[in-house]
Amino acid sequence: MSVRAVTSLTNPTVKAVRALHLRKEREATGLFVAEGLKNVTEGVELGHAPTILMFGKEAAAHPLTRKSIAATLAAGGEALEVTQEILAKVSRRDNPQAVVGVFRQRFTPLEALKPDSADVWVALHRVRDPGNLGTIVRTADAAGCGAVILVGECCDPYSVEAVRATMGSIFATPI
Incomplete structure (x- = not known):
């Protein structure tokens, strides 16, 4: 092609x-x-x-x-x-x-995460704002967190607004 x-x-x-x-x-x-x-x-x-x-x-x-x-x-x-x-x-x-x-999209199932692979993990409960979620993903990436774990009904981490706010960290941080 x-x-x-x-x-x-x-x-x-x-x-x-x-x-x-x-x-x-x-x-x-x-x-x-x-x-x-x-x-x-x-x-x-x-x-x-x-x-x-x-x-x-x-x-x-x-x-x-x-x-x-x-x-x-x-x-x-x-x-x-x-x-x-x-x-x-x-x-x-x-x-x-x-x-x-x-x-x-790449979602990592919870059971696939290895707890010993990182010192810090981020778990978010019912996040509603995609811009905030994207910023948290970006911060978690910068801090070397193992993953961002979404609990309950959350906004879509792959929405245009959330992806924009990650500034590329959506590719580096398991969700």
Whole structure:
């Protein structure tokens, strides 16, 4: 596969990525959106290849974008050069990031955690705010915590807001 250009807002892949803003779509597909070259690069460097990578023309030549394109294609994913209008639609922002990646969610079952593997663990009960959850995940990563354990009904750690607030730590910290 190679990089292809997409300019239509009605393209099926564009529609599918836009739909990932909805929790039910993320749950149904097991996918999530990470916005920005830093977040996407963090995922790639930690062994998470995007299933879909969208990037604007201005980001195409950046070495980290090129590395992300290579990782996406090597994993059998789609790499799409898209318009600024498409980036705005898929990120739902007026000033969108130049790179957007779609990744597989990775939840670690509680029984798979090894209590002796870390000195500190974070357990959260019924967290409601995705921005707060993302910030806690980022802090747990910085502190070297073993995992962030979600107890009870919590907001979705793979929502766009939560992922944005993790600043890439969603790829480094088991959830």
